[in-house]
Amino acid sequence: MFCLKNRKTECRGFTLAELLIVVAIIAVLVAVSIPIFNTQLKKASLATCEANRRSLKADLSAIYLNNLNADDVKTEYDLVKDNYTCPDGGIISYKLDEATGVITMSCSKHSDTGELIDI
Numbered sequence: 616m617f618c619l620k621n622r623k624t625e626c627r628g629f630t631l632a633e634l635l636i637v638v639a640i641i642a643v644l645v646a647v648s649i650p651i652f653n654t655q656l657k658k659a660s661l662a663t664c665e666a667n668r669r670s671l672k673a674d675l676s677a678i679y680l681n682n683l684n685a686d687d688v689k690t691e692y693d694l695v696k697d698n699y700t701c702p703d704g705g706i707i708s709y710k711l712d713e714a715t716g717v718i719t720m721s722c723s724k725h726s727d728t729g730e731l732i733d734i
């Protein structure tokens with residue numbers, strides 16, 4: 616119901632049908648937006664986890680290249696692993712191939728194999 620101040624008819628606000636239409640429109644918008652929001656939240660968690668794994672890999676690779684010692688890499692990992700966490704609570708771990716010096720990072724929650732594809 617549309618009311619103007621100078622109108623002579625009595626203005627009592629919205630009708631029940633108008634309110635129901637507004638509530639229905641809001642319900643449809645919420646129903647559409649919640650799945651989209653959840654999808655974006657999962658993508659953000661995955662991107663954060665991958666960024667943390669890349670940072671930790673760079674840190675561990677620098678230690679290994681400077682010292683060429685797997686024990687130093689393990690010590691560094693124990694020191695800094697709490698700074699690079701998975702937002703979904705996954706456990707980030709590493710695997711060092713001493714023959715090639717390649718460090719592979721993995722997360723227990725993200726991706727089927729848990730491996731981070733090298734870039």
Ligand SMILES: [Zn+2]
Nearest residue numbers: 664701705722
């Ligand atoms: Zn993760």
